[in-house]
Amino acid sequence: MEFIKKVIRKIKEGMLQEMYEETKWMYTYAKKYKFQIVFYIFLGVLTTVMGLASSVGSKYLIDAVTGQDSGNIALIALFIVAMGLFSIGINAITTMISARINIKVNNEIQAEVFDKILVADWISMKEFHSGDLLNRLNGDVNTVASSILSWIPSLITRSAQFFGILAIILYYDPTMAVIALGSAPVMLIVSKTLMKKMRDYNKRMRQVSSDVMSFNEESFQNIQSIKAFDLVGLFSKRLRDVQQNYKDVFLDYNKFSVYTSSFMSVVGMFVAYACFGWGVYRLWTGHITFGTMTLFVQLSGQLSSSFKSIVSLVPSAISATTSAGRIMEFFKIKDESDLEDDKAKLIQNNTQGKGLSVVLDDVEFSxxxxxxxxxHADIVANPGEIVALVGPSGEGKTTMIRLLLGLINTKSGNASIRDINGVSCKISAGTRxxxxxxxxxxxxxxxxIAENMRMVKQDATDAEIVEALKAACAYDFVNRLPDKINSKVGERGSGFSEGQAQRLSIARALLRKSPILLLDEATSALDVFTERQVLRNIMNMGYARTCIVTTHRPSVLTMCDKVYKIDSGVVCDIDEKEVNMLIRDF
Incomplete structure (x- = not known):
């Protein structure tokens, strides 16, 4: 009893506790497919029984051929062939079932992880490199999905095979069974040390795999800069450094695996030789027949192999739980705050094109x-106004935009939107x-182009898209394209200039017809004339809109109703004289 309590206490501590929690999480998906998994197990056990029956049949066939048994040779041979054919058919069915369940589980987990990433707290998610996210979303999810289907059925079917073989050997010769199990104590003794090392190696392998993907993803995203600065040689060297790190960890793991498998192979070899020697001795003394000897040799190898297969499930379980732990890190991140959602819905019903004000009252953020x-930031932006945020780079203009979008939350003070009836709602993910x-x-x-535009308004007509393009001064170059709004756009706007891509982005925002428009240096690639024309069009669309822009350009400031300066942690409203001084300084 004391021993059992000690085992339970050990499980609740450290690595085993982590693995237990990760296994519980995986089980929530497994139980959704419990009927398919049970059927899969049934077919696996049935295949095992057929294999054992075929082995026993071969004993009687050999005894019949050698004249030591009067059995019907043709009937026994037909039985063995039938078992083999049935096994092939069942294996085909289990393969199809496995593929169906595996892809379902993979897609389900992948979709849930993807959705979680999209709604998770923005600051927390910034800690993950995009390459690492991709690795977890694909590699780790695939590992977990495969294990959810295969691990428990494999454990049961291989255990059934092990105990089935053991029962047959015990029936014919108990001593042979004891010899065949000679490797079991050795494996159990070294299992604790091996498990810890395997888990550590799995974590290292998954991490270096993420490092490689992160490096490649970031390099491809910035390939233009790499070429422009003539950094091809540098990045080529960096890739090889990353690969070398991966190689070192991989070979280290491989060395550990080779040593482990070699040790177990030596143990297995001695057990096999001992079984063979015992079988020869029993045959020599006349206690068994040639058929029984053949059965012993065959089953003793299978017994040792099946036990080794059961033990080999430990590395796959460790790999699966390690990947599950990496995925679970996402689900431990809190979701974005969705404050005062009822008020947001009320404001949505009240607004209907009448505009909204943005109010920041004594806001602090870090x-x-x-x-x-x-x-102590105080900002008010009302419908029909263009409000500018200016200041040195890195002082908080983009941070202010993030706060307005609910990506980050205030440390103190109040940031809210307010409708014409005076109903206000705190800014959060729900006000986007x-x-x-x-x-x-x-x-x-x-x-x-049309698909990009309809992302923000799925039922937008072609006429509405054209109207938005015209307002953003983008229609002229789009209309010159062979397929007009149905023209293809490459990744990150490939095929269009920066100025054209900016105007397409502005057009997409205008198509949404939201009461508040945020432009974060969004006209920086436009010439002054086009920039001013776009801003005029935005404010003359016949829609009550509050426009907040961050800018360094004097051409924008001359069109603004209010200008707020962010500098050294202070946000202040500056008057026309100070605006003119800023314009001169530009």
Missing amino acids: YNENKTVFK RFFAYVPQGNTIFSGT
């Missing part, structure tokens, strides 16, 4: 405790429905 990005956003850089997706 990414960490050491540095405050801004404090009121915003249209055009970020810095290129945010066009691969597909067609």
Whole structure:
């Protein structure tokens, strides 16, 4: 009893506790397919029984051929062939069932992980490299999905095979069974040490695999810069450094695996020789027949092999739980806050094209405790106004945009939207429905222009798309394309200039017809004339819109109703005189 308590206490501590929690998480998916898995197990056990029956049949066939048994040779041979054919058919069925369940589980977990990544807290998710995310979303999910289907059925079918073989050998010769199990104590003794090492190696392998994918993904995303700065040689060397690290870990793991398997093979070899020697002795003394001797040799090898197969499930379980742990890290991240959702819905019903105000009252924000990005920030932006955020680079303009989008939350103070009836709602993930956003850089997706536009309004007509393109001064170059709005767009807007891609992004934001438009350096690639024309069009679309822009360009400031300066953690409203001074400084 004390021993059992000690085992349970050990399980609840450290590595085994982690594996237990990870296995529980995997089980939540396995139980969704319990009927298919049970059927899969049934077929596996049936195949095992047929294999054992075929082995026993071969004993009687040999005894019949050698004249030591009067059995019907033809009937026994037919039985063995029938068992083999049935096994082939069942294996084909189990393969199809396995493929169906595996792809279902893989897709389900992958979709849930993908959805979780999209709704998880933005700051927490920034800690993961995009390459690492891809590795977990594909490699780890695939490992877990495969194990959910195969591990438990494999454990049961291989255990059934092991105990079935053991029962047959015990029936004919108990001593042979004891000899055949000679490797079991050795495996059990070294299992604890091996498990810890295997888990450590699996974690290292998954991490270096993520490092390789992260490096490749980041390099391909910035291939233009790599070429422009003539960094091909540098990045080629860095790749080889990353590969060398992967190689070192892989070969280290391989060496460990080789040593382990070699040790177990030596143990297995001695057991096999001992079984063979015992069988020869029993045959020599006349206690068994040639058929029984053949059966012993065959089954003793299978017994040792089946036990080794059961033990080999440990590495696959460790690999699966390691991958499960990496996936579970996402589900431990809190979701984005969706504050005052009822108020947001009320405002949505009240707005209907009447516009919304953005109000920041004594807001403070910092990414960490050491540095405050801004404090005591007071900003008011009303419908029909263009409000600019200016200041030195890195002082918090883009951070302010993130706060307005609910990607980050205030440390203190109140950030809210307010409708014309005075109903206000705290800014959070739930208020993004009121915003249209055009970020810095290129945010066009691969597909067609129309598909990009309809992402924000799926039922948009061609006429509405054209109207938005015209407002963004993008229609002229789109109309010159052979397929017009159905023209293909490459990855990250490939095929279009930066200025064209910016205008397409602005058009997409305008098509959304949100009451608040955020432009984060969104006109930086446009010439002054086009930039001013776009801003005029935005404010003259006959839709009550609040427009907030971050900019360094004087041409934008001259069109703004209010200008707020963010500098050294202070946000202040500057008057026309200070705006003119800023324009001169530019």
